[in-house]
Amino acid sequence: MTRRDFAMLMAAALPGGVLLRPRAARAAEAIPVTLYKNPSCTCCEGYAQYLDQNGFTVDVRPTNDLAEISRRAGIPSDLEGCHTSFIGDYVVDGHVPVETIRKLLDTKPALAGITLPGMPAGSPGMVGEKTEKFTIYAISRDGTPPRVFDVV
């Protein structure tokens, strides 16, 4: 690894970089998403497909730096999901259902983003039966404690 690689690696750890794998043009309204995931985690691919099928166009980027990307996006470590997406100006962490993402994008609150912690069974992209309501937390821009954004 050279110094230049190091610099690029650092740049890659920042959201909003150049798309590495541009996809074929989609319907005009498809919303671009950049999704960072652990290279070995498969459920994140399932979530990316779910977004792709629901009006988003997802650029999946495997990274070993996921925890650092999530931390720098402001997600408290105890509320992390297993992948981190960037949609417009927002971070969307974990297996958040599209209804909640659309609520975020439509209402445009002054937030850093939202997170569904962990990998709850039955959430989009995850295996298993949904056995409980999912609580999605709002992440502030100023470091004030997370509050509930949505329960689905």
Add this chain to the structure above:
Amino acid sequence: MSSIPAFALRRRQFLQAGAACATIGLPGPGWAASDGLAVTLRPGPARVSMVGDAAPATAVWAYNGATPGPALRLPQGTPFRAAVTNGLAETTTVHWHGMRLPNGMDGVPGLTQRPIPPGGRFDYAFTPPDAGTFWYHSHDHSLEQMGRGLAGALVVEEAEPPTVDRDLLWTIQDWRLDPDAQIAPGFNNHMEIAMDGRVGNTVTINGRLPETLHVRAGERIRLRLLNAAIARIMALQFEGHVPVIVALDGQPCAPHTPADGRILLGPAMRADVMLDMQGEPGRRYRVVDAFYDRLAYTLVRIAYDARPPLRAHPLDAPLRLPPNPVPRPDLASAIVHEVRLQGGMMGGGMMMSMGNGGGMMGMGGAAWAINGRSMTGDGSADMPPLFAIERGRSCILDFRNETAWWHPMHLHGHSFQVLDRDGEDVPHDEWGDTVLVRPRERVRVAFVADNPGDWMLHCHVMEHQIGGLMTTLRVG
């Protein structure tokens, strides 16, 4: 035997001087060669230039101010002593990884010794029975202490080493640095514990971002590879070259080229590789690490100088290393113990999912378990051993990886023979102290339980270890 500081070695650890395995025991007054070697190791905070002189120095924890710590080079079969004085603000120990040594020298806090308090001292003394590439590292708060740099190489020299032109050591470390070249916070991340650990974003060789290895056509290099990372698994490919593996984890094997050209090294694993530099003068070749899906990168480049080859044909000296005095297990009479590795994300069992809110299910909050039990943190002496083995008995460990993740499983105090993987014999008479078990794979290893004491058996992805993938065996 008197102690001498090891700091003088620091400058010699870089890639080129890289012969790096500098001899550490400059004879002091009254020393005779047969007295063996003594060093002083002082773990403590330091600042090192890791990613280039233009970047800020990185705050690390280091042995004698350097990370990796001084490369110790000892003759086989002669006494060694290390006085460790703790310059950290927390307790520490030193584990001599791969050494078949007395239990009290193994450096496991609570199990084999009391941890060394800040300002305290502990003297380690042993005589290395085996020649090969070994290493030393903290075994206390080990995720963070190793993750901040407390590791170094320990090379035990053969009495009659093979003929090579150069003997190089690459101590490979993996760091998660922020843009200011400082170690990022967030050790103990609960998602990473249950996945593949804290894999970093910056890989160093001998403490620096590697740039170029300069070679001359025709030379033979013995390259000692040490994966001293806390989580990163590596699959090294030497573009345009045919590396021949001659030892794994310090123990000689039948010289062979890796099956798919990739040298697979999990955390804590070593490979001694013979490289005949048969590339073209003036050309450059890449060494690529291609382990992680879609994340291959060039680790370092090999640059040939323009001079004609050193010799017309590759050296015809034998590649095989002299054998070590490791007892060979008797498979017919061996006792077999199953070691089931359990847990983690996507495990299909207890840890298939994490509840909303990030809580983990099963295993009393631990992410991992061996045979249903989780020893967490740095271990707990009050947990009974997984099993006891009569001293001198041959033992087969039958690893069943029931998880979706890779686990480099390390046994203390012994070297084992790797028998088979998913029922297929492992060729090349492969031995080790750390075996990389693939997801869902079954691997069997065998050893003679000839070293009395309670010994750690754990995954060397440090987050897996502290997250429960750890147990002890009792020999005696």
